[in-house]
Amino acid sequence: xxxxxxxxxxxxxxxxxxxxxxxxxxxxxxxxxxxxxxxxxxxxxxxxxxxxxxxxxxxxxxxxxxxxxxxxxxxxxxxxxxxxxxxxxxxxxxxxxxx
Amino acid sequence: xxxxxxxxxxxxxxxxxxxxxxxxxxxxxxxxxxxxxxxxxxxxxxxxxxxxxxxxxxxxxxxxxxxxxxxxxxxxxxxxxxxxxxxxxxxxxxxxxxxxxxxxxxxxxxxxxxxxxxxxxxxxxxxxxxxxxxxxxxxxxxxxxxxxxxxxxxxxxxxxxxxxxxxxxxxxxxxxxxxxxxxxxxxxxxxxxxxxxxxxxxxxxxxxxxxxxxxxxxxxxxxxxxxxxxxxxxxxxxxxxxxxxxxxxxxxxxxxxxxxxxxxxxxxxxxxxxxxxxxxxxxxxxxxxxxxxxxxxxxxxxxxxxxxxxxxxxxxxxxxxxxxxxxxxxxxxxxxxxxxxxxxxxxxxxxxxxxxxxxxxxxxxxxxxxxxxxxxxxxxxxxxxxxxxxxxxxxxxxxxxxxxxxxxxxxxxxxxxxxxxxxxxxxxxxxxxxxxx
Numbered sequence: 336x337x338x339x340x341x342x343x344x345x346x347x348x349x350x351x352x353x354x355x356x357x358x359x360x361x362x363x364x365x366x367x368x369x370x371x372x373x374x375x376x377x378x379x380x381x382x383x384x385x386x387x388x389x390x391x392x393x394x395x396x397x398x399x400x401x402x403x404x405x406x407x408x409x410x411x412x413x414x415x416x417x418x419x420x421x422x423x424x425x426x427x428x429x430x431x432x433x434x
Numbered sequence: 435x436x437x438x439x440x441x442x443x444x445x446x447x448x449x450x451x452x453x454x455x456x457x458x459x460x461x462x463x464x465x466x467x468x469x470x471x472x473x474x475x476x477x478x479x480x481x482x483x484x485x486x487x488x489x490x491x492x493x494x495x496x497x498x499x500x501x502x503x504x505x506x507x508x509x510x511x512x513x514x515x516x517x518x519x520x521x522x523x524x525x526x527x528x529x530x531x532x533x534x535x536x537x538x539x540x541x542x543x544x545x546x547x548x549x550x551x552x553x554x555x556x557x558x559x560x561x562x563x564x565x566x567x568x569x570x571x572x573x574x575x576x577x578x579x580x581x582x583x584x585x586x587x588x589x590x591x592x593x594x595x596x597x598x599x600x601x602x603x604x605x606x607x608x609x610x611x612x613x614x615x616x617x618x619x620x621x622x623x624x625x626x627x628x629x630x631x632x633x634x635x636x637x638x639x640x641x642x643x644x645x646x647x648x649x650x651x652x653x654x655x656x657x658x659x660x661x662x663x664x665x666x667x668x669x670x671x672x673x674x675x676x677x678x679x680x681x682x683x684x685x686x687x688x689x690x691x692x693x694x695x696x697x698x699x700x701x702x703x704x705x706x707x708x709x710x711x712x713x714x715x716x717x718x719x720x721x722x723x724x725x726x727x728x729x730x731x732x733x734x735x736x737x738x739x740x741x742x743x744x745x746x747x748x749x750x751x752x753x754x755x756x757x758x759x760x761x762x763x764x765x766x767x768x769x770x771x772x773x774x775x776x777x778x779x780x781x782x783x784x785x786x787x788x789x790x791x792x793x794x795x796x797x798x799x800x801x802x803x804x805x806x807x808x809x810x811x812x813x814x815x816x817x818x819x820x821x822x823x824x825x826x827x828x829x830x831x832x833x834x835x836x837x838x839x840x841x842x843x844x845x846x847x848x849x850x851x852x853x854x855x856x857x858x859x860x861x862x863x864x865x866x867x868x869x870x871x
Binding site: 358359362366368370371373374376377378381382383384403407413415416417418422 | 839
């Protein structure tokens, strides 16, 4: 009784199993977060109102932290306020890694 | 803030391989350029899956593109769209004052096809088979999918009295940009001095919250200069201005004082297109031009396929993946979904990216991103050369399972300005490039 339930569970699990995770490329950390910037800064941070691709991560983080404090805020200053410090770092690292 | 000429010097020194198209995108400030460098050409990520996308608007085009650039060559993407090109709603209010034309607001699907390998099918969807996982087109063609994204935008209720095509032509909403926008522009220029332009705003939710107020401003500005003595009467079903309250209150009471008459809490009962009269809760109102924007619902493919679980009009979704609560395997993004986010093109583009990322994680057996952000941004012309803006950065709230604006990031411009107007053109060019190029 137990054995057939285990086998049934295994069969169901295998049937539902998607493509093996280890043979697919993982989404780069910070990519989805950074994609919030693409509408203005271009896909992958290339082009747009100002290219961010390849910029130094620490420089991006520093500028975004400065923007958070600006008053009266411009649109970009407001955007910056919506991210935590950890998120700002992820975003900076992502753009720095784009060539 | 890097000045453009310094940036170009730095870029040259760094050897950035920007193509001529890339440079022209940086240089063009008038929003006319739609070309850009080909970034994100698909590679082999090992991810495999077949996605069909219904609807080639801001959400549909963006999800198709990102499924390919992030998913790679193993992700088969077919985009079904009934029109040959996308007519941008964003900036279409500037057709009404003559500063843009609809022909300049057309976006082709050719880049999605040639750069990213999206299969673009011109057609109309008849039925969705959620069990068999296939979509049937009016042509009879049947397209199978592993996951389906439905992004049909909005359709409009019929106002009493405007049941016929003839009546609708006389009272256009021009809230789906295209021939109606051009027709409305022609109606405006045909107005006499001392004429009356009547517009109505439907109860929330409707697409582009600031849009109708922006339209009132743009039309009032043009009439003031070209048809003196004219009035713009705004009949708002809502209890007050629904977006950029400060900017539009200033616009209505100061900038366009004496031209715009704003009435909140107005119900439209019926319309007589022959006498050009609207019967409302505050009486009969007659105009030379009637621009009535009807209440919205999701594009009809939604209700036709049992997906309109939210008030019979929209689709409720899990905002970590945009998967429909009533239909696993089917994702709904953009205006057609019911979320806490506004209905607008810029945020639809971002919802599309969250959705694309989620589908690719589902295809590769990974957990969903637990804390996605989306963002809204919109510039609104107040006159022919000044604009205001609004914006918000949304974070996921795991308690309510909704996207919530991060408070300090949500707000509007302190004042209208010509600098904002110039930024608006750059923002628009960049946004359309990110979605279609």
